[in-house]
Every structure is written in C-alpha cells, then in structure tokens.
Amino acid sequence: xxxxxxxxxxxxxxxxxxxxxxxxxxxxxxxxxxxxxxxxxxxxxxxxxxxxxxxxxxxxxxxxxxxxxxxxxxxxxxxxxxxxxxxxxxxxxxxxxxxxxxxxxxxxxxxxxxxxxxxxxxxxxxxxxxxxxxxxxxxxxxxxxxxxxxxxxxxxxxxxxxxxxxxxxxxxxxxxxxxxxxxxxxxxxxxxxxxxxxxxxxxxxxxxxxxxxxxxxxxxxxxxxxxxxxxxxxxxxxxxxxxxxxxxxxxxxxxxxxxxxxxxxxxxxxxxxxxxxxxxxxxxxxxxxxxxxxxxxxxxxxxxxxxxxxxxxxxxxxxxxxxxxxxxxxxxxxx
Ligand SMILES: O=C(O)c1ccccc1NCC(=O)[C@H](O)[C@H](O)COP(=O)(O)O
Numbered sequence: 001x002x003x004x005x006x007x008x009x010x011x012x013x014x015x016x017x018x019x020x021x022x023x024x025x026x027x028x029x030x031x032x033x034x035x036x037x038x039x040x041x042x043x044x045x046x047x048x049x050x051x052x053x054x055x056x057x058x059x060x061x062x063x064x065x066x067x068x069x070x071x072x073x074x075x076x077x078x079x080x081x082x083x084x085x086x087x088x089x090x091x092x093x094x095x096x097x098x099x100x101x102x103x104x105x106x107x108x109x110x111x112x113x114x115x116x117x118x119x120x121x122x123x124x125x126x127x128x129x130x131x132x133x134x135x136x137x138x139x140x141x142x143x144x145x146x147x148x149x150x151x152x153x154x155x156x157x158x159x160x161x162x163x164x165x166x167x168x169x170x171x172x173x174x175x176x177x178x179x180x181x182x183x184x185x186x187x188x189x190x191x192x193x194x195x196x197x198x199x200x201x202x203x204x205x206x207x208x209x210x211x212x213x214x215x216x217x218x219x220x221x222x223x224x225x226x227x228x229x230x231x232x233x234x235x236x237x238x239x240x241x242x243x244x245x246x247x248x249x250x251x252x253x254x255x256x257x258x259x260x261x262x263x264x265x266x267x268x269x270x271x272x273x274x275x276x277x278x279x280x281x282x283x284x285x286x287x288x289x290x291x292x293x294x295x296x297x298x299x300x301x302x303x304x305x306x307x308x309x310x311x312x313x314x315x316x317x318x319x320x321x322x323x324x325x326x327x328x329x330x331x332x333x334x335x
Contacts, residue, residue: 029210029240031261032064034186035072062261063125067159067184068208074158075187084189090196095171097225100150100178100201101252101288104311107149113332114305117180117290118148118324119315120170122161126263129161131319136166137173139324144177146328150201152180152313155194164197171198180229184208188220201227206237207260215244222250229254229290233269238278248286254313258293265294267303274307283308298333 038058043050060066082090104115120143122134131139140151153170154162160182167179180201181194186208194202204217214230221228230246231254232238241253257269270291273279282289290311291304297317304312314331321327328334 030207032068032208034068034208036069064207064260067156068186070158071184071186075189078193079189087189087192087196091192091224094196095198097195098178098200100180100227101249103149103178104288108310111332113301114291114310114312115149116147116328116332117150117152117311117313118143118318118328119152119154119182119313120166121154121315121319125159126258127316130316137169139319140170140175141173142324143318143328144175146325147332147334148177148328150178150180151175152182152315154182156183164193167194167197167199185217188217191217191221191224191226195224195226199226201229203229203231206230206232206241211240211244214241218244218246218251227251231256231292232273233259235273235276235278238273238276238282242278242281248288252288252290252311253282254290254292256292267294267300270304270307270309274309279308298331301331
C-alpha cells in the first residue's frame with residue numbers, strides 16, 4: 001500500500017525556516033534540514049511496514065542531514081526506553097559537573113600549548129572503523145595519563161559506534177578529566193541524558209542548529225550545569241553565533257576544520273576564521289577557541305595555536321595508535 005505522509009511533529013519557527021531548502025529561503029540560518037520535508041519513507045503499522053515513495057528532495061542531501069534525521073528516530077526510541085520523568089530522576093542523582101573550560105585553560109597555562117581534548121572514537125562516517133580493538137575505558141585512562149586536559153566521548157551509535165554508556169564507564173573507572181558528550185544534539189532530552197551519564201560539557205553544532213535553537217539549548221545546558229562547545233565551520237556561522245549573548249565562562253567555541261557535508265579537512269580554515277573580524281571579536285570577548293579535526297602532528301598543533309586557539313580537539317591520530325598515552329605525549333611534545 002502506498003500512503004502520503006507529512007511530518008506530524010510540531011516545529012518551532014526557526015526549525016521550520018531551517019527545514020526549507022536554503023536556495024528558496026534567503027532567511028535560512030542553516031542549510032541542514034532537520035527532518036525529511038515529506039516525512040520518513042518507512043511507516044510502521046503494527047506488524048507491517050509501509051514504504052512511502054520518496055521524491056529526490058525527501059532524501060538526505062549529505063551525511064550530516066542523514067545523521068540528524070536519524071536522531072529523531074533514535075530519540076523517540078530512547079524516550080520509550082527511558083521516559084523523561086525517569087531521566088530527570090537520574091539527572092538529580094548525577095555527580096557534580098567538572099569545569100571543562102577551566103581544565104583546558106589550566107592546561108594551556110601550564111604547558112604553554114593548547115589544552116587537549118582527546119577523543120574516544122571507534123569509527124566515523126569518513127574513516128570507517130578507526131580502532132578495531134576499541135576499549136573506551138582503557139583509551140580514556142591512557143589519554144589522561146598522557147596529559148590530555150579533557151576527553152571527548154562519541155555517543156552516536158549508528159555512525160560512530162559510540163554509546164552514552166561509555167561516558168558512564170569512563171566516569172565509573174575513576175577518570176578525573178572532564179568529559180564532553182560528542183553527540184548531534186537537537187533536543188533538550190539529549191542534554192539531560194548526557195549529564196545523567198556523567199558528561200560535563202556538550203557539543204552544539206551551528207550547522208545543524210539555528211540561533212533560536214542554539215540559544216534555547218545553551219540555556220537548558222546551563223540549567224543542568226553543562227558547559228557547551230559551540231562548533232562552527234565558517235565565518236558566516238561564527239558571525240551568526242556571535243549575535244547570541246554567550247558567556248565565555250560557560251561556553252567555548254570550536255572551529256571544525258572538517259566540512260561535515262563533504263568530509264574535506266583543511267587546517268587553513270582555522271586560520272581563515274581566526275583572521276576574520278568575527279574571529280578577532282571572539283578573542284576580544286575572551287572566548288576559549290578550539291581547533292578541531294585533522295590534527296596529526298606537533299606542527300599541526302603549533303599551526304592551530306598560532307591562529308589563536310587555546311584548545312585542540314583530536315580523535316583519529318590518537319585513537320588509531322596502539323599506545324594512546326604515548327601518542328598524546330608525542331603530539332604535545334611532552335618528554
Ligand atoms: O569524522 C567524521 O567523519 C564526521 C562525519 C560527520 C560528522 C562529524 C564527523 N566527525 C566529528 C568530528 O568533528 C571529529 O570527530 C573530531 O573533530 C575529531 O576529528 P579527527 O581528529 O580528525 O578524528
């Protein structure tokens with residue numbers, strides 16, 4: 001049976017604006033559409049499953065859209081397993097959050113190099129499986145022993161083979177460095193899940209979230225004691241984010257040098273953004289800036305540092321090494 005279907009979820013105006021194709025919508029703040037405009041192709045109905053025919057426009061245009069569209073399904077399933085009321089009880093019982101931004105600033109002051117956020121990452125859409133012998137706790141302990149100031153833990157299951165349980169396991173094993181929940185956050189439920197699992201900070205991606213949503217999620221993060229890393233990939237995104245009243249004590253900014261739509265990595269992007277007037281404004285306002293993705297060598301670290309970044313976020317080059325502790329020391333040139 002064929003059936004026409006429209007998205008039934010109510011959407012705030014910002015999300016509606018964002019879901020229209022950017023080329024016909026000059027107001028759009030983000031190019032990424034948050035949901036399939038005509039709804040999902042698979043419509044479950046009891047034991048049966050109906051497949052709704054799709055127009056080209058109803059398919060994800062890139063991996064970031066694909067990931068974000070899948071989040072709607074994933075979050076709905078999470079809520080079935082753990083309703084919000086129960087999650088809020090877990091949240092109340094969570095250990096106090098640690099100072100993620102403070103730890104990075106402290107490390108930068110101590111070692112004279114950008115504070116390192118080392119990423120616990122098994123796989124990625126661009127690289128496939130990066131570390132087949134993946135033990136999140138062992139890797140986290142090694143990163144900490146090597147001198148990482150903070151850790152980033154991928155929690156996305158489908159595209160990165162991550163898990164919220166890794167946050168819990170790393171915390172339970174006594175790792176002391178603050179933890180970033182590396183997730184594609186589109187709803188407050190995910191923030192609560194991150195905090196209840198032991199995260200101290202969350203990632204919010206400007207390419208996915210228009211300013212109204214960013215403002216709301218930053219506020220909701222503060223309510224549950226989470227600090228925030230707002231990630232941009234372009235000068236335009238940074239200019240937009242700067243229109244928000246963000247507190248540099250609770251929010252840091254990151255420049256992702258990987259284009260999440262094409263996977264292309266370009267460290268020059270870091271320089272371009274930091275050299276722009278928005279980049280200079282960010283530094284004037286006292287935000288801690290992180291350079292992210294494609295950092296493999298001490299020379300890359302030095303390059304990102306001279307652009308004005310006080311932190312770096314590094315995954316692949318550390319996690320693929322058999323000895324992640326040595327890999328951290330080598331990257332930071334610690335004897
Ligand atoms: O890494 C990917 O393939 C990817 C694809 C789509 C969305 C996000 C993606 N990565 C997230 C990241 O930005 C990186 O995990 C992080 O910056 C570390 O990058 P790297 O050091 O290059 O592993």
